[in-house]
Amino acid sequence: MSKKKPLSERIKETEKHLLQLKAQEKLKIQKEKSRAAAVEKRQQFAEAWKLTREKDAHRKIQLGGIVIAVGADKLDPAELCGLLLTALRNLPADRLPALKEIGISYFEARKTARQTQ
Numbered sequence: 001m002s003k004k005k006p007l008s009e010r011i012k013e014t015e016k017h018l019l020q021l022k023a024q025e026k027l028k029i030q031k032e033k034s035r036a037a038a039v040e041k042r043q044q045f046a047e048a049w050k051l052t053r054e055k056d057a058h059r060k061i062q063l064g065g066i067v068i069a070v071g072a073d074k075l076d077p078a079e080l081c082g083l084l085l086t087a088l089r090n091l092p093a094d095r096l097p098a099l100k101e102i103g104i105s106y107f108e109a110r111k112t113a114r115q116t117q
Contacts, residue, residue, distance in 0.1 A: 070106070
């Protein structure tokens with residue numbers, strides 16, 4: 001025959017079991033929070049990566065448009081690369097502002113010509 005445990009002992013065992021269950025629940029909640037934070041971090045990274053790629057693509061499109069606008073699209077890609085490398089190697093840094101002004105003037109004249117047509 002099995003002897004019943006006293007009520008006080010059964011209460012202590014039940015309280016101990018309750019504490020274990022609460023600890024398990026707390027651990028589960030912590031893991032869920034951690035997973036949610038990781039998911040959010042991945043989403044933020046993906047969004048930042050997407051924006052970076054979009055900016056990079058936009059810049060490449062702009063540069064391609066410039067190549068076409070000045071008529072350099074008729075050059076072979078290797079010729080264009082060689083031309084740019086030669087210009088960069090032989091260009092003194094103090095000439096950049098003047099070249100920028102030439103470019104701005106060119107684009108403004110192009111814009112004006114398009115508007116008058």
